[in-house]
Structure formats: C-alpha cells, structure tokens
Amino acid sequence: MFFLQTTGPSVSTVLLLGTAGMVVLVVSIIIFLVMHQRRVLRFQNKIAQMEAEQQKILLNASIKLQEEERQRLAADLHDDAGPLLATARLYLNENLVNQDKATQLQAIFQARQIIDDTIQLVRNISHSLMPPTLKNFGLESAVNDLFQKISGSGTINASSRFHEYKERLKEEKELIIFRVVQELINNILKHSNSSFIHLTQNVHADKFYLRIHHDGRGIVQSDFDKLNKSNVGLGLKNITSRMRLVQGSINFEKDISQTYYKVTIELPKDEPYQ
Secondary structure (H helix, E strand, O other): OOOOOOOOOHHHHHHHHHHHHHHHHHHHHHHHHHHHHHHHHHHHHHHHHHHHHHHHHHHHHHHHHHHHHHHHHHHHHHHHHHHHHHHHHHOOOHHHHHHHHHHHHHHOOOOOHHHHHHHHHHHHHHHHHHHHHHHHHHHHHHHHHHHHHHHHOOOOEEEEEEEOOOOOOOOHHHHHHHHHHHHHHHHHHHHHHHHHEEEEEEEEEOOEEEEEOOOOOOOHOOOOOOOOOOOOHHHHHHHHHHHHHHHOOEEEEEEOOOOEEEEEEEEOOOOOOO
C-alpha cells in the first residue's frame, strides 16, 4: 500500500502569516482611528471657529444696540431739552429786572411753561429706559398695557394672557424679556401684515414660557439662524444677545396647522423678584 504524502505550509509559516495579518489589521485600525480623530478635531475646530464668529457678531450687535441707545438719548437731550432750556433762559435774562411787573410776570409764566415741558420730556426719556408700569407692577402688567395700546389703535387685534405669574422675576430679567417682546411685536407690526397677535405665558417643569402667535408673514428657526449669521437683522441679533443674558432660548416656527406663526421664549424660572 502506498501513501501519497502532500506538501503544505509549515506551522511556523502559518503562524508568521497570521501574525503579519494581525499586524496589518492593527496598523490599519490605528491609521483609521488617527485619521478619524484628525477629522473630528478639524470638525470641532471648525465648530469652535463658527461659535467664536457667532459670539463676535452677537457682541458687535449688543455694542451697536447700546451705542444706538446712547445716540438716541443724546439726540433727544440735545435736540429737544437743549432748545427748551435755552428758550427758558431767554425769558429769564438779566434785563428782566428792568422790565415792568406785568412783563416780568408774563416772562416768568412763559419760562415756567417751558420748564414744565422740559420736565415732561425728561420723564418720557426716563420711561423709555424703564417703563414705570414694568418697574412698579411687573412684566404681566407691562405686557398687558403694551397689547392694550396696540389693540386700541384699531388696526390689529392684540391680546395677552398670563396663566402662571404669581411671583415676579428679578427686575433686570423682566426688563430684558420685555425688551425682547417689544422687538418681536415691532417686527410683527412692521413686516407681517397680521390681523391678530396673541401672547400667552405659562410655567412648566421650572421653565418660564412666553408664546406669541400671529397670522401674518413670519420666519422659522432656520431663517432666524441665517439672519443671525448675516450682516442684516440687527434687531434679531439683539434678541439673541438678550436671551443669552438670561440663559434663555427663542424658537420661531409655523403652527402645526400651517396657518399661524409662533415664537416661543423659554428661560429658567429662577428665584422670584424681591
């Protein structure tokens, strides 16, 4: 009986080939991980760069807003208060003592009227900085007052309702939220051609919510984000800056019915106003 003896790779050859294959596999995995990590780092760096640019845009918007407010106050004082006080001074000039009594009384009366007008002007400027209704009675009263004035104009149906506002927020937070609401309402009145605006407030899971509905032209979140990254839409950038100050967020969307636009303001419900 004859046995056919076949020749094949030795055990050492098989082990060598297996080891080489494992080395190649491990090296390939390492190369893949290194390349992947580099891509992740590049992506993270790009995200960080975009966030830095966004922060710069928001900072510039905030600075521009403050500068515009300073310029407006300076213009109001220079253009309105300045001429009024200068006119009052004319009535109270040094020659007044040489005039007859009737002329003196008339000059004093005219100067007093002008001074009263100046006081009212300064009061109006002060109210624009901190509305007295907001300061004395809180966000709910200030917003309701704003909507009543809009509705009273007869051009648009405006209404607001606060469901859960038993305790006031901190004064600075109320002012920021009120300014955001003002900016949103101004944009709606100027651009949307709406027939109604409705605002609601509620609290859920330690979050404070304000929602504004309107039936005119509006934007969704992608539009808002795009405008925030552009050189236009300063008012929207100011909204973003203010929301960051209160650690809040804002979302623009179209209602499920695709009939209305909705803006949702969300922020933490922290310690109540003291």
